[in-house]
Amino acid sequence: MAFVQNFPFFSILLSLFSGPLAFVLNAKGARRVNLAVITAAGCMSGAVLAYVLGTGEPYVYTMGHFPAPWGNEIRVGVLEAFLALFFCVIMLLSMVGGSLEQKLELEESKQNLYYVMVNLLLCSLLALVYTNDLFTAYVFVEINTISACGLIMIKQTGRTMEASTRYMIMSLLGSGLLLLGICFLYDLTGHLLMSNIKEQVQLLAESGAYHIPLVVSLGLMSVGLAIKSALYPFHAWLPDAYGYSTVSSAAILSSLVSKGYIVLLIKIFYRVIGFDIVRETKVVHVLFVFGIIGMIMGSLHAIGENNIRRMIAFSSVAQIGYIYMGFGLGTAEGVVASIYHVVTHAATKSLLFVAASGITDASGDSLRYRDLTGAGYRNKLAGAAFTVGSLAMVGMPIFSGFISKLLFSQAAFGHRYKMLPTLVALAISTVLNAVYFMKTVIRIYTPVEEGQQEEMAQGRVITAREQPAKSVALVCFIFLNLLLGLNSEPLIRLIGQGLEKFG
Amino acid sequence: MDFHNLLNNYGEAVAMLLFGIGFSNLLLQKNLIKKIIGLNIMDTATYLFLALKGYIHGRKAPIAADGVRNVEAYINPIPSGLVLTGIVVSVSVTALMLSLTIRLYRRYHTLDLDEISTLLKKEGK
Numbered sequence: 183m184a185f186v187q188n189f190p191f192f193s194i195l196l197s198l199f200s201g202p203l204a205f206v207l208n209a210k211g212a213r214r215v216n217l218a219v220i221t222a223a224g225c226m227s228g229a230v231l232a233y234v235l236g237t238g239e240p241y242v243y244t245m246g247h248f249p250a251p252w253g254n255e256i257r258v259g260v261l262e263a264f265l266a267l268f269f270c271v272i273m274l275l276s277m278v279g280g281s282l283e284q285k286l287e288l289e290e291s292k293q294n295l296y297y298v299m300v301n302l303l304l305c306s307l308l309a310l311v312y313t314n315d316l317f318t319a320y321v322f323v324e325i326n327t328i329s330a331c332g333l334i335m336i337k338q339t340g341r342t343m344e345a346s347t348r349y350m351i352m353s354l355l356g357s358g359l360l361l362l363g364i365c366f367l368y369d370l371t372g373h374l375l376m377s378n379i380k381e382q383v384q385l386l387a388e389s390g391a392y393h394i395p396l397v398v399s400l401g402l403m404s405v406g407l408a409i410k411s412a413l414y415p416f417h418a419w420l421p422d423a424y425g426y427s428t429v430s431s432a433a434i435l436s437s438l439v440s441k442g443y444i445v446l447l448i449k450i451f452y453r454v455i456g457f458d459i460v461r462e463t464k465v466v467h468v469l470f471v472f473g474i475i476g477m478i479m480g481s482l483h484a485i486g487e488n489n490i491r492r493m494i495a496f497s498s499v500a501q502i503g504y505i506y507m508g509f510g511l512g513t514a515e516g517v518v519a520s521i522y523h524v525v526t527h528a529a530t531k532s533l534l535f536v537a538a539s540g541i542t543d544a545s546g547d548s549l550r551y552r553d554l555t556g557a558g559y560r561n562k563l564a565g566a567a568f569t570v571g572s573l574a575m576v577g578m579p580i581f582s583g584f585i586s587k588l589l590f591s592q593a594a595f596g597h598r599y600k601m602l603p604t605l606v607a608l609a610i611s612t613v614l615n616a617v618y619f620m621k622t623v624i625r626i627y628t629p630v631e632e633g634q635q636e637e638m639a640q641g642r643v644i645t646a647r648e649q650p651a652k653s654v655a656l657v658c659f660i661f662l663n664l665l666l667g668l669n670s671e672p673l674i675r676l677i678g679q680g681l682e683k684f685g
Numbered sequence: 686m687d688f689h690n691l692l693n694n695y696g697e698a699v700a701m702l703l704f705g706i707g708f709s710n711l712l713l714q715k716n717l718i719k720k721i722i723g724l725n726i727m728d729t730a731t732y733l734f735l736a737l738k739g740y741i742h743g744r745k746a747p748i749a750a751d752g753v754r755n756v757e758a759y760i761n762p763i764p765s766g767l768v769l770t771g772i773v774v775s776v777s778v779t780a781l782m783l784s785l786t787i788r789l790y791r792r793y794h795t796l797d798l799d800e801i802s803t804l805l806k807k808e809g810k
Contacts, residue, residue, distance in 0.1 A: 317767060317770070321770060321774060324774045324777075324778065327778075328777065328778065328781060331781065331785075335785070340792060340793070340801075340804075340805050340808060341805060343785065343788055343789055343792070344789070344798070344801050344802060344805055346785060347717070347782075347785050347786070347789060347798065348798070350778075350781065350782055350785065351711065351712075351720060354711065354724055354778060354782075355708065355711055355712060358704070358707075358708060358711075358724075358727045358728065358731070359708075361728075361731050361771065362704060362731055362734070365731060365734055365735050365738070365767075368735075368738075368764075368767075369738045374763075
């Protein structure tokens with residue numbers, strides 16, 4: 183066995199133990215440990231990705247050398263390694279981009295706790311990506327939820343406390359359903375390892391026995407994870423949680439936490455049940471309908487919003503809708519498009535949150551639209567970055583969002599019933615996206631008129647040198663977006679290749 | 686209608702009923718403490734379900750006592766292990782929810798989440 187094959191396990195363990203370590207360190211030390219751990223996990227995932235791309239085959243890593251039906255397993259293929267690497271990159275950039283706010287907005291004595299949460303969150307994300315055991319996945323889903331709740335409530339205002347309570351309630355409903363679904367499936371198959379469950383499920387599907395419990399179990403798990411990843415109409419907690427938490431938290435929550443659950447759902451579809459059986463159960467139709475409704479309703483809410491952070495948060499609801507619509511198409515192309523959109527949305531949404539914080543810094547820390555007038559001139563880099571993010575979300579060519587919309591429409595093409603609704607929803611949603619994102623971009627590039635000055639919050643000019651960390655993060659984000667938009671072919675091939683071997 | 690299966694598996698049926706009660710309490714109650722009670726009922730119902738599924742009639746708990754090594758003598762230990770893990774998870778989640786509730790109550794002197802939202806809007810922050 184090559185030494186590289188140990189790396190997924192090492193990266194999970196490293197981030198797990200760095201959590202308690204950060205607890206005993208002071209804020210500065212904890213921050214350094216956190217950045218080092220994210221970088222190390224990213225490097226290890228990169229090495230694993232190079233290794234699995236070389237062999238072309240996924241490999242199974244048995245924990246503690248207990249063989250298949252008894253032991254716990256990690257299974258690593260191209261897709262898992264890529265997602266782990268990508269999550270680490272986004273998390274690192276979000277943490278760097280929001281480092282100033284972490285110092286200013288959080289209490290001095292609680293800053294190291296923030297890094298405890300981030301380390302544990304990284305651990306749970308990596309474990310969700312790599313694990314091959316359904317119950318382990320459930321446990322890490324809960325760790326993910328708890329640390330995400332910590333990320334929201336660490337900035338102690340009334341809003342964040344209320345938001346984290348709402349978040350916990352919704353999340354717990356979701357995990358209750360997920361747990362029940364897993365128990366049903368365990369009861370039906372007698373296994374907890376995903377590959378073993380799939381063998382048994384195939385037998386059950388062939389014989390036609392226990393059809394209804396199987397569908398119920400799949401439905402429970404899908405609905406549970408959909409609630410947890412804030413699919414419309416389960417999004418009530420989301421705007422406050424993203425809108426009032428500190429910048430890094432908002433970026434990480436929107437781009438990574440909800441995506442961890444989506445990765446698990448893909449795993450359940452492909453590795454636990456088998457996508458052919460999922461398609462036959464019609465669960466995909468339900469996801470399709472909710473996805474379409476989410477795409478449109480999320481954007482409508484965003485248009486009515488007068489707070490820039492909440493607007494970006496509502497846009498997340500719409501984007502989650504896109505991802506579920508891709509699953510709902512019930513084809514491999516649809517799922518590839520969804521995974522590509524997971525990547526796109528993670529890269530763009532974290533960019534938007536960090537850029538928005540740069541813009542509001544230049545506008546006297548006000549989140550209201552009126553105060554943002556001309557902010558693009560006061561903070562040039564943040565303005566440019568926000569424009570890039572907006573164009574990517576709207577789906578302009580050369581930016582990343584265009585490719586995922588193209589993939590969605592290609593996947594829908596030739597579909598008997600779902601082609602028309604998909605294309606219409608994509609069109610409407612694009613127009614709505616354009617309405618609220620372009621409204622903001624125009625607003626930040628409107629020069630302030632004389633006499634208007636008094637009504638606005640006191641803004642100030644911020645140069646790129648003044649906030650070096652944020653500027654570096656923003657530039658990296660912009661390049662990442664252009665890379666995804668201009669050079670998408672290798673990534674799409676990688677996702678397709680990974681998905682084939684995913685089951 | 687054939688109630689034979691339902692009567693044979695009455696334990697599972699009770700577990701599902703309890704799950705429904707807990708779930709709807711967690712979702713619909715306004716009072717935060719009642720929500721947390723709902724959460725615990727929901728989780729416990731799942732554990733009841735698991736424990737029932739692991740039980741094999743006439744066998745004993747899987748603790749090797751009195752030198753009995755025969756597998757046939759014991760029930761399936763895995764569901765019990767899952768229940769234990771689940772209990773740990775639900776205890777920590779309950780603790781977190783309770784601490785949040787205490788925080789909110791100290792600040793707003795109410796346990797009603799909707800009322801807290803109204804107060805927040807009045808604060809206008």
